[in-house]
Every structure is written in C-alpha cells, then in structure tokens.
Amino acid sequence: MGDAVRLVRSDALSDVAEYAYAAAVEPGARLIFLAGACPLQPDGSTAAVGDYAGQAASCVENLAEALRAAGATIADVVSTRVLVASTRQADLVAAWEVVRDAFGDHDVPSTLMGVTVLGYDDQLVEIEAVAAVVD
DSSP: OOTTEEEEOOTTSOSOSSSOSEEEEOTTOEEEEEEEEOOBOTTSOBSSTTOHHHHHHHHHHHHHHHHHHTTOOGGGEEEEEEEEEOSOHHHHHHHHHHHHHHHTTOOOOEEEEEESOOSSTTOOEEEEEEEEEOO
C-alpha cells in the first residue's frame, strides 16, 4: 500500500463487502484525480466489445498507465467508482471481479453501479479513481 493511503475497517460493519469501507489520506500527500479509465485501445477503438470482464481489464490497464504518468501506482489509489452499462447484476459482478483481483490486498473503498450508457461506442465499463502520493 502507498505511504499516503490508510485503509479503514470497522468490526461494526458487515465483512461481506470485498473492500475497505473508508480510506484516509495522510497529511502532506498530493491528491491525484483521474478521469474515468475507459476500455480504449491506443488507436481509439473500444477493446473487448461485448465483454464486461475484458473491458474491465482494459480499463484497469489504462488506469494503471494514467497513474504511472501521474507518479503513482494502484497501491496509491484512495477510492474507485466502477460504472457498468447494464441493468444485470451478473454483468456488474463480472466487471467487479476483474477490478477486485487487480487491486488485490489494496482493497480500496469502491462503488459499483449500473448505468444506462457510457460515452464511447460499444463501451460497457469505466473506472474512476482518486489516488494520493507523498513526493
């Protein structure tokens, strides 16, 4: 885990959730607000058309690259919001499992939500994130 992020847990809350319920940013940290990571390939086309898990994996890769460009890693993420263009819980879970696995032990507070539509042709998944680093 990054030096600037402290995950917060509570025994009073359900342990069913696969993420921490809160995260605290240590004093002196620089916050990084990332645009939603989309499943776009370098040529601008949408990756893994029709595949929720495949698009989630592409989003995670693009998120990791945006973090790298900002001087951070997935271990520096404070929170995420995973948007899935579907009304089916199974589709949300398929995307979530990829994101959860990518974050591993750094199980940051996250919101998973179904939405009507996302911004690019054939886009099914988008991941927003906030990170914090100590320079």
